[in-house]
Amino acid sequence: MFMTVLTRSWPLVLIAIFAVIGDFYQWSFEIQATVLGIILVIGLVTIWVGAREKELERASQRLKELAGYFSRRFMGESIISIFAIIERLFKTDNTRLWEWARACDMSFRVFNVWCNSFINRMEMDTKTGRFSLYLRNYTNELWSINNLYYEYIEQFYEVAGSVEVPPEILEQYGKFLVEYNTFVGQLREMINQLKTIVRTEIEPPSIKLANELPAVCIKRSLQKSKK
Numbered sequence: 001m002f003m004t005v006l007t008r009s010w011p012l013v014l015i016a017i018f019a020v021i022g023d024f025y026q027w028s029f030e031i032q033a034t035v036l037g038i039i040l041v042i043g044l045v046t047i048w049v050g051a052r053e054k055e056l057e058r059a060s061q062r063l064k065e066l067a068g069y070f071s072r073r074f075m076g077e078s079i080i081s082i083f084a085i086i087e088r089l090f091k092t093d094n095t096r097l098w099e100w101a102r103a104c105d106m107s108f109r110v111f112n113v114w115c116n117s118f119i120n121r122m123e124m125d126t127k128t129g130r131f132s133l134y135l136r137n138y139t140n141e142l143w144s145i146n147n148l149y150y151e152y153i154e155q156f157y158e159v160a161g162s163v164e165v166p167p168e169i170l171e172q173y174g175k176f177l178v179e180y181n182t183f184v185g186q187l188r189e190m191i192n193q194l195k196t197i198v199r200t201e202i203e204p205p206s207i208k209l210a211n212e213l214p215a216v217c218i219k220r221s222l223q224k225s226k227k
Contacts, residue, residue, distance in 0.1 A: 056131035
């Protein structure tokens with residue numbers, strides 16, 4: 001607490017000291033005003049830089065948390081993942097979907113490597129404390145990862161709307177939908193807050209929400225399961 005107060009109030013302390021010294025040595029008003037003005041400006045700049053670094057640190061920590069959440073919940077071995085949902089299509093008797101699911105499985109492997117590399121690089125760079133150097137780049141990278149990931153969500157949505165998908169897969173997608181859209185809301189909020197400290201050129205609406213499946217898809221799937 002004492003160190004925090006001292007760090008923030010040192011310009012005032014110096015101003016008081018130089019004011020006393022100037023009065024003691026009978027400095028002219030112009031000299032005193034110049035010296036005290038310089039100290040004040042340096043102090044304000046220092047405080048502003050320190051406050052900005054704190055904001056960058058908080059933003060970097062938030063970005064790391066969101067990236068870690070994305071990796072844990074929507075990648076890897078998580079069952080709440082669009083790739084895990086697509087993989088279950090192999091268990092259906094619709095052979096037309098198998099080739100698409102197989103291609104998605106290859107993409108899943110690439111995504112996993114990319115996400116793991118991304119998380120590891122963030123962990124290492126966070127420890128350096130040079131938040132202003134990488135915050136923008138890593139924010140843009142998470143945005144790119146998520147946008148490419150969303151393409152597979154959109155593809156599954158189109159597939160579920162054109163063919164019969166088992167109800168258990170639709171139920172799994174419903175759970176995924178809730179968690180993913182919550183993540184999107186948090187990512188949008190973080191991007192919006194970043195505008196005050198770093199330029200990312202990313203607009204929150206560019207991060208899209210996953211769509212709910214039409215009621216007709218669910219009804220059709222339930223009817224088939226009862227036959």
